[in-house]
Amino acid sequence: MGTITFLLVLSFLVFFHELGHFTAAKFFGVKVEVFSIGFGKRLYAKQWKGTVWQFALIPLGGYVKMKGQDDTKPTLREQGDDSYNNKAPWQRIVILFAGPFANFILAAILYFIIAIAGANSLSPTIGNIQANSPAQKAGIQKGDVILRINNNDIKTWEELGKYIKDSKGALKFHIKRDNKILVKIIKPYISDAQNMFKENIKKRMIGISPAPKIVTIYHDPISAVSYAWDKTVESSKMIFLGVQKLIQGIIPSSEIGGVITIGKVISDASQSSIIALLAITALISVNLGVLNLLPIPALDGGHIMFNIYEIIARRKPSDQVFMFLTLAGWVILASLMLLGIYNDINRLFK
Known part of the structure; x- marks a missing residue:
């Protein structure tokens, strides 16, 4: 039951994150070719309004594939007004920021529900x-x-x-x-x-x-809004500081957790109470929003930095630089994921 809850919560968070990208992209007229929950082999798909909505085999993330943007082909160029790469840099920044922003909005909604239900x-x-x-x-x-x-x-x-x-x-x-x-x-x-x-x-x-x-x-609706705002801001600051302390070496790398730790936390919360589950889901949603804003090339924050560079320099980074930094970003992400799994396994044996 805990595994099912973990997968449902993670899929829900990923869906909301990608829905942010999707909504902003459609607003600017960008064609969204695929909206996927999960990676890898397609398990189920349905085409609706020009987009393929699908569930994939590995339910540990998701993505929206826009025309003119593909992280596996960072130098891709596609013509047309509905292409992501033909939009102005500030529009691309909005599309990129919309994913993490959706996670902050989701966290605030969950904290609002907690405040009304009883914190x-x-x-x-x-x-x-x-x-x-x-x-x-x-x-x-x-x-x-x-x-x-x-x-x-x-x-x-x-x-x-x-x-x-x-x-x-x-x-x-x-x-x-x-x-x-x-x-x-x-x-x-x-x-x-x-x-x-x-x-x-x-x-x-x-x-x-x-x-x-x-x-x-128990909060009334007005004070619940204030509670939700305060908790979302407080959680965001805590996670930003945590990342900073990790980079500074104050928090040891052994404290990094992977999917096993996240799964255990969600499972324990679901067995405690619905309020505890909502609270941990809100915190993970903020975590997802903050981490995606980090200036790592493979993440939303890294792509935002590329577009800020384009606004300042009035030209895009060279294809070679773009490709190198994107691949470096994927290496960093893969290393962090492996470190998290290694730490999870160590904790299990201890």
């Missing part, structure tokens, strides 16, 4: 308290629920941590304990900590950790 988060309930910390000195106890800091309502542990980190000076905590509301003045201190990439940082803290208690937050 699960850690409750702002105190678990452990560090000895001699500002929280202990102020009389904070295990099980206390933080309702408000200064004039800001606190609904989740994430909000609590963010507000303390970004604050200045002493803070007024409104705390619920045994059905009573208490007010405590706490001045955070600067302490050593680690961020999500395990880098050593300094941040404002009061010396508390959360209790293992989940709270479900």
